[in-house]
Amino acid sequence: MNPLVLWFHKLGSPPYFYRLAGRLLPWLWGLGLISLAVGLYGGLVLAPSDYQQSDAFRIIYVHVPSAWMSLFIYAFMAVNGFIALIWRIKLSETLAMASAPIGAAFTFICLATGSIWGKPMWGTWWTWDARLTSELVLLFLYFGVMGLYQAIEDRRQASRAAAFLALVGIVNLPIVHFSVNWWNTLHQGSTVRLFGPSLIDSRMLWPLLVMAVATKFLFAASLLSRARVDLLELEAGKDWARQVALADGDAA
Amino acid sequence: MNSPTPPETPPLLQARGLAYLRNDEPIFGPLSFRLDAGDVVLMEGDNGSGKTTLLKVLSGLLPPSAGEVLLNGEPLTLARLSHQVALLGHLLGVKGELSPLQNLRFAIGLGGLRPGITPHHALKSVGLEGYEDVPLRQLSAGQKKRVALARLLLVPAALWLLDEPYANLDREGITLVNRLLELHALRGGAALITSHGAYAYTSGTPRRIRLAAVDPELAA
Amino acid sequence: MNSPTPPETPPLLQARGLAYLRNDEPIFGPLSFRLDAGDVVLMEGDNGSGKTTLLKVLSGLLPPSAGEVLLNGEPLTLARLSHQVALLGHLLGVKGELSPLQNLRFAIGLGGLRPGITPHHALKSVGLEGYEDVPLRQLSAGQKKRVALARLLLVPAALWLLDEPYANLDREGITLVNRLLELHALRGGAALITSHGAYAYTSGTPRRIRLAAVDPELAA
Amino acid sequence: MSYGTALSACRALFVRDFSLVWRQRGDALNPMLFAIMVVVLFPFALGPEPNALARIASGTILVALLLAGLLSLDALFRSDFEDGSLEQLVLSPHPLPLLLACKIAVHWLTTALPLLLAAPLLGELLYLPRSELPVLLAALALSTPLLSLIGAVCVALTVGMRRSGMLLALLVLPLYVPVLIFAAGACNAAGQGLPVLAPLLWLGAGLALALVLAPLACAAALRISLS
Amino acid sequence: MSYGTALSACRALFVRDFSLVWRQRGDALNPMLFAIMVVVLFPFALGPEPNALARIASGTILVALLLAGLLSLDALFRSDFEDGSLEQLVLSPHPLPLLLACKIAVHWLTTALPLLLAAPLLGELLYLPRSELPVLLAALALSTPLLSLIGAVCVALTVGMRRSGMLLALLVLPLYVPVLIFAAGACNAAGQGLPVLAPLLWLGAGLALALVLAPLACAAALRISLS
Amino acid sequence: MSQFLSMGGYGGYVWSSFAIFAIVLALDAVAPLLKRRRVLRDLRGRARRAQKRSEETA
Numbered sequence A: 001m002n003p004l005v006l007w008f009h010k011l012g013s014p015p016y017f018y019r020l021a022g023r024l025l026p027w028l029w030g031l032g033l034i035s036l037a038v039g040l041y042g043g044l045v046l047a048p049s050d051y052q053q054s055d056a057f058r059i060i061y062v063h064v065p066s067a068w069m070s071l072f073i074y075a076f077m078a079v080n081g082f083i084a085l086i087w088r089i090k091l092s093e094t095l096a097m098a099s100a101p102i103g104a105a106f107t108f109i110c111l112a113t114g115s116i117w118g119k120p121m122w123g124t125w126w127t128w129d130a131r132l133t134s135e136l137v138l139l140f141l142y143f144g145v146m147g148l149y150q151a152i153e154d155r156r157q158a159s160r161a162a163a164f165l166a167l168v169g170i171v172n173l174p175i176v177h178f179s180v181n182w183w184n185t186l187h188q189g190s191t192v193r194l195f196g197p198s199l200i201d202s203r204m205l206w207p208l209l210v211m212a213v214a215t216k217f218l219f220a221a222s223l224l225s226r227a228r229v230d231l232l233e234l235e236a237g238k239d240w241a242r243q244v245a246l247a248d249g250d251a252a
Numbered sequence B, C: 001m002n003s004p005t006p007p008e009t010p011p012l013l014q015a016r017g018l019a020y021l022r023n024d025e026p027i028f029g030p031l032s033f034r035l036d037a038g039d040v041v042l043m044e045g046d047n048g049s050g051k052t053t054l055l056k057v058l059s060g061l062l063p064p065s066a067g068e069v070l071l072n073g074e075p076l077t078l079a080r081l082s083h084q085v086a087l088l089g090h091l092l093g094v095k096g097e098l099s100p101l102q103n104l105r106f107a108i109g110l111g112g113l114r115p116g117i118t119p120h121h122a123l124k125s126v127g128l129e130g131y132e133d134v135p136l137r138q139l140s141a142g143q144k145k146r147v148a149l150a151r152l153l154l155v156p157a158a159l160w161l162l163d164e165p166y167a168n169l170d171r172e173g174i175t176l177v178n179r180l181l182e183l184h185a186l187r188g189g190a191a192l193i194t195s196h197g198a199y200a201y202t203s204g205t206p207r208r209i210r211l212a213a214v215d216p217e218l219a220a
Numbered sequence D, E: 001m002s003y004g005t006a007l008s009a010c011r012a013l014f015v016r017d018f019s020l021v022w023r024q025r026g027d028a029l030n031p032m033l034f035a036i037m038v039v040v041l042f043p044f045a046l047g048p049e050p051n052a053l054a055r056i057a058s059g060t061i062l063v064a065l066l067l068a069g070l071l072s073l074d075a076l077f078r079s080d081f082e083d084g085s086l087e088q089l090v091l092s093p094h095p096l097p098l099l100l101a102c103k104i105a106v107h108w109l110t111t112a113l114p115l116l117l118a119a120p121l122l123g124e125l126l127y128l129p130r131s132e133l134p135v136l137l138a139a140l141a142l143s144t145p146l147l148s149l150i151g152a153v154c155v156a157l158t159v160g161m162r163r164s165g166m167l168l169a170l171l172v173l174p175l176y177v178p179v180l181i182f183a184a185g186a187c188n189a190a191g192q193g194l195p196v197l198a199p200l201l202w203l204g205a206g207l208a209l210a211l212v213l214a215p216l217a218c219a220a221a222l223r224i225s226l227s
Numbered sequence F: 001m002s003q004f005l006s007m008g009g010y011g012g013y014v015w016s017s018f019a020i021f022a023i024v025l026a027l028d029a030v031a032p033l034l035k036r037r038r039v040l041r042d043l044r045g046r047a048r049r050a051q052k053r054s055e056e057t058a
């Protein structure tokens, strides 16, 4: 077999993944926290204040990375859900279901910080504009996926049903992202571009990018630790899970 | 699995290394067995031993976790399946609001009609003459079960999967089920039925029914 | 009705000319019978002959259309009734989300506790040791039934009304029911149980159980 | 033999119902989410101008909470009926109205109370004037138990029916209208700076009455629909 | 042996589902009554001034119909699941998406169509300007089948769950929001004398897409939740 | 320092945003640890039950 395919097969085996994730986790947490510290320092201290918004603009360093993560995680969840539905790979099921609460957390942060930011900038906590609304719908989609997953007894059937729902809900992603272009709204259009010149000062930009990287690491770390626990729970009947539990019990 | 199958006639139903896991716990172990035309097999097992689950896997409602099911030598696919298979589960699949006749007409529309029999005939032969137009909910549990049995008579399926067909029936009803099974076997059909050990034996079982215990240990 | 009752001990349960009509159609005719301490009566009848309905009338859930029910010689009133009567119906009255222990604790809170027995003991004697904390929905149908049987052991009721207690149970379970009935009769309780003729006889029924057919024609 | 007291029966019922809710604590949030979503639908349907929304805010919140309560009502006796626990409850030697009052109390605590706590958030979403919020909360605090009690009587009547959801709505909604009128009356009065005490007092009086009568009626209705 | 064609299977399904609705024709009116009552609650909650009501009329009617549809959705597969008919349907040799499309069609014809017919009456109750009525009806005619189709997919996912009502609402409402936005957009445009064609065309496009995809998705979802 | 904290008059907004960010992510990080403790306890109980059963049968 092709070594890549072989590695993929190995990765899909829960005990292997459990061990691998356990080894990766400290690194992910470490990198995440370091880049978080750098990003926060850059954003809160080094970046100059905005000529229009004064220091309030610094909310951008939590708002925008969380917003990006809310979309990114949904896409991640849907892709894993797709794999789970087609190939019935247990690891994908676990990853999809483990990412839902993290995505919901980032969506919540985006909504909360956005509305805190809106108060000084727009004079209101909340308006019913397309981006805000579709982001709220995104939160409900996350809740729906989590609720459906909780509601079904059989874990594997539950994750397949919830993955299906996640796939159906993916139509909302482009709406969130392009809403500012499609409808004219209060919310800011795209200012950060990967390709072509960005529209903001580079001294303001780099902490934002660092924060974006930091949230990715934090997501990866949280995802892996959730997936590990979920695999333990799913595989409770298996030998390796018992060994893990007993080893841990002796250590504790 | 090891028993050589006669090459000329593939068995009506064959299970090869069939297993089902729920939440990763085995519900029934790897099972291999076959049913040929004319076979009636009684499946026994204690509460929760997986009888209902096995029937669902055999009918295609649940995907097996391991192994495969062959119908007439071909692997079971969801499409064009139930021309071969009729499942009668704990839930009868009949509507309480409709009459026996309406229920049977719907079943025929869905599953087709065996030649030479009408819904009226079928109702008569399960002892429901005169109840053709009474809504099912006004019938007793045993009479409802008889309507479901009439459906088996009408729909052209060679393989019957019956989950506890004797439950809820009084003695007369039990005899009826045995008569239907006998007829079906004579016509070249096959049936796999489940029952709680204690019950099925009690009525004078007709000779022609071959009983075989399907157990993980006893797998043929 | 005509049989003279011994004046010194009123019967535990007495039915006098009991009848029930549903939509003006008689479900069971005027029935008169009595149960004394130590009696276990098996009630037989075909599908739809009114067994479940009779048990509901006797327990006080349904008001009789004619006749009356006497408990210890006093007419049945809804208040302070079930200290005497425990009903186990088709529906077991247990919660799938809760564990056997939680279910039994609730039953005790509602109905009281017989002295000298604990929920743990009761679960052990119905063969559910080790399942104390598993949510009931993860148990099989037969095991759920056993939890309901454990309830009977705990709650201090002299009269048991059991609707098809053997249904869903495998052979071992059937023996368990018979043992429980025997014990109950020994302790001076009485029980009225229903069953589809064909089933209950199959297990080696203990001697002490007096079987009596309660039929409209046979009314004692 | 220890037959147990009515008090111990109530305690057992409380313990059991709370454990049931706890086992399914995800479900317990659903009425709240439903109410939030109904409220969220209105800005879409009516357009997003804050002034227009503010005018209908209190009324919409009342209706949304009422509907959420209505939908959760269906579950009050359903599972108990389906698994036969309700029969056991009716056959218990303790006063049925008391036991039912306990059930209704648990139901209110686990479904209506979260709704009450979410009301300020809903108000924010619809630009409810801050000055109206306390009155709205007071009106809700008095009317939701009233709605639960009235609703319980109707559920008891429809228990055991298949597809009772819609029928229940039809039975319950006419009875809810007077409650709604007084609650909305208080909110509207607050919006116009008028005194709000009178409608709130009416609600309180209704609640006191219902606290006494509804469990009795509920028990009677349950006996009817079980037979 | 005559195995029957897919067409005859569809016909049998139509006949059966219509007879079922006919046998319980009282129930079939329930969604309509529910919608009427929700609409009637609003004048109580908001006060009776015609102008204020007229402004919210089309939006309220949309929300009321959406909720009524949502509640009736629950019944789409429930009874078929409970009595085992759904298993028989899935096991039938004919294409499941086709059979499900038939079921959804019957459901729309028997629940949403009466609602559509009642819409003018509801408009009258809320003083909806006559000029807006045709647009409202057009928006409803396009959006209600869309809602039924989307809803069916979610019901298929929750079939077989106890207490699915609230969860269903949670799953369905986020997906309903875009439909509501376009439908309300058309009505509001009509109220302001703006062109209404664009949102209606969007609805039409969505409906065309859903007509093709929803039955397939529904069949897939059903297979998942029956296994 | 106090100038830094006041954030040009927007201190309340800025710091509450960052606080929400920190708290929610901290909760998100702690949740799997708590769940892990529960799962391990269940697993150990299960292992003990299995051992007891095998001792009984042996």
Ligand code: HEM
Pocket: A060, A063, A064, A067, A068, A071, A110, A111, A112, A113, A114, A115, A116, A117, A118, A119, A121, A122, A125, A126, A131, A132, A133, A135, A136, A176, A177, A178, A187, A188, A189, A190, A191, A192, A193
């Ligand atoms: C509750 C209110 C808010 C919500 C739900 C929200 C949501 C979002 C979302 C989802 C994104 C990511 C869009 C994408 O990458 O496709 C985003 C980006 C952004 N938001 Fe907000 N936002 C809110 C309030 C605000 C406010 C008040 C401001 C500033 C005045 C703001 C400024 C920004 C900026 C600058 C971006 C980055 C745009 C880019 O470069 O792509 N947001 N917001």
Ligand SMILES: Nc1ncnc2c1ncn2[C@@H]1O[C@H](COP(=O)(O)OP(=O)(O)OP(=O)(O)O)[C@@H](O)[C@H]1O
Pocket: A153, A154, B022, B027, B045, B046, B047, B048, B049, B050, B051, B052, B053, B054, C138, C139, C140, C141, C142
């Ligand atoms: N929906 C379900 N979710 C989880 N476990 C289930 C489910 N259905 C069945 N089981 C479990 O699977 C096992 C086999 O169940 P199954 O219904 O096949 O048994 P059975 O042999 O038909 O029993 P019975 O004699 O009670 O009909 C049982 O242990 C049961 O607890």
Ligand SMILES: Nc1ncnc2c1ncn2[C@@H]1O[C@H](COP(=O)(O)OP(=O)(O)OP(=O)(O)O)[C@@H](O)[C@H]1O
Pocket: B138, B139, B140, B141, B142, C022, C027, C045, C046, C047, C048, C049, C050, C051, C052, C053, C054
């Ligand atoms: N809810 C009901 N509505 C109308 N008729 C009913 C109802 N319940 C029972 N019946 C009818 O009353 C008669 C007696 O029913 P009952 O359930 O008491 O019979 P049973 O002897 O317990 O039968 P089984 O052996 O099926 O348990 C039957 O003919 C039945 O059709």
Ligand SMILES: [Mg+2]
Pocket: B051, B052, B053, B163
């Ligand atoms: Mg079974």
Ligand SMILES: [Mg+2]
Pocket: C051, C052, C053, C163
């Ligand atoms: Mg009965």
